[in-house]
Amino acid sequence: MRSCTLLAPAKVNLHLEILGLRADGYHELVMILQCLELSDRIHLKPNDTISLHCDHSQVPVDQSNLAYRAAALMGQTFGRGGVEIRIEKNIPVAAGLAGGSSNAAAVIVGLNLLWDLGLTQPQLQELGAKIGSDVPFCVAGGTAIATGRGEILDPIQTPNGIHVVLAKYQSLAVSTPWAYQTYRQQYEQNYGDPASWPAKTRQFLSASLVQAIAQGNYQAIGQAMHNDLEKVVFPAYPQVAHLRQLMGKYAPAMMSGSGPTIFALCASPAQAEAIAQEIRTQIPDPDLGIWVSQFSAGGIRASLNPG
Numbered sequence: 631m632r633s634c635t636l637l638a639p640a641k642v643n644l645h646l647e648i649l650g651l652r653a654d655g656y657h658e659l660v661m662i663l664q665c666l667e668l669s670d671r672i673h674l675k676p677n678d679t680i681s682l683h684c685d686h687s688q689v690p691v692d693q694s695n696l697a698y699r700a701a702a703l704m705g706q707t708f709g710r711g712g713v714e715i716r717i718e719k720n721i722p723v724a725a726g727l728a729g730g731s732s733n734a735a736a737v738i739v740g741l742n743l744l745w746d747l748g749l750t751q752p753q754l755q756e757l758g759a760k761i762g763s764d765v766p767f768c769v770a771g772g773t774a775i776a777t778g779r780g781e782i783l784d785p786i787q788t789p790n791g792i793h794v795v796l797a798k799y800q801s802l803a804v805s806t807p808w809a810y811q812t813y814r815q816q817y818e819q820n821y822g823d824p825a826s827w828p829a830k831t832r833q834f835l836s837a838s839l840v841q842a843i844a845q846g847n848y849q850a851i852g853q854a855m856h857n858d859l860e861k862v863v864f865p866a867y868p869q870v871a872h873l874r875q876l877m878g879k880y881a882p883a884m885m886s887g888s889g890p891t892i893f894a895l896c897a898s899p900a901q902a903e904a905i906a907q908e909i910r911t912q913i914p915d916p917d918l919g920i921w922v923s924q925f926s927a928g929g930i931r932a933s934l935n936p937g
């Protein structure tokens with residue numbers, strides 16, 4: 631029986647700006663999304679029902695898991711049976727690194743291969759958008775400007791040779807709906823109406839971050855990075871604010887997505903390792919997980935194993 635093995639990468643946000651509230655209740659965003667080498671490994675095997683297994687105890691294995699939902703959506707859409715999904719978790723969980731979205735994207739990409747569906751990448755992304763706003767980006771990977779609710783993607787060149795240190799308190803999880811709702815409660819009076827969004831987006835596209843990415847200058851990228859959600863997460867989670875402050879002493883640092891992971895940009899693996907070591911020394915809390923990775927120009931990588 632054929633099976634499929636996939637690498638499903640993490641992402642960080644180099645920019646997350648909230649423009650306003652959409653008619654569908656989501657926020658209109660301008661983001662830059664960046665894939666990392668740090669990846670989960672997913673194994674898919676044909677099965678009568680959907681079954682999900684994961685080697686990380688914090689990951690739910692029921693319908694609340696986005697990979698499970700992706701398998702259910704694919705089965706319903708194409709009238710197929712189930713699949714056995716095995717996830718080897720390397721991406722920090724509930725971290726703002728799109729681990730769940732990336733796993734869902736891998737299931738969609740993998741079932742397209744296993745079931746010989748012949749779907750194009752835009753078709754896979756359209757299916758992914760039904761599962762979550764970050765899933766279409768995870769299907770494609772690399773580096774992209776993301777607008778709309780995050781599902782409208784313009785790929786851009788991935789800057790070469792940028793390394794990252796990621797740090798997350800393992801027991802801490804920030805709910806994404808909570809982060810957006812809290813932001814709305816506090817900042818709705820500043821929201822622009824839909825007519826103002828295209829000009830705001832154009833303004834961002836000509837601004838320094840996009841230029842810094844084009845030049846591949848990690849210091850300039852670091853100086854121009856921005857995440858609106860820091861404004862609500864930091865006051866509620868002071869230890870995350872402190873972590874950002876500490877990492878920022880050694881390299882440009884920011885929170886990814888709705889957090890609570892903080893990442894710092896570095897020029898080399900040696901610098902990343904040295905910063906990781908420094909943070910470990912400064913915060914000797916065993917709950918603090920630290921990972922070292924680098925930007926990736928790729929996305930999901932699939933290999934079919936003949937039966």
Ligand code: C5P
Pocket residue numbers: 655656657658659761762763764778779780806807808810811
């Ligand atoms: O799309 P996804 O299910 O990943 O989004 C999770 C939650 O994040 C949404 O239910 C919503 O509360 C918030 N969100 C938002 N605007 C977006 C993306 C997400 O308000 N563009």
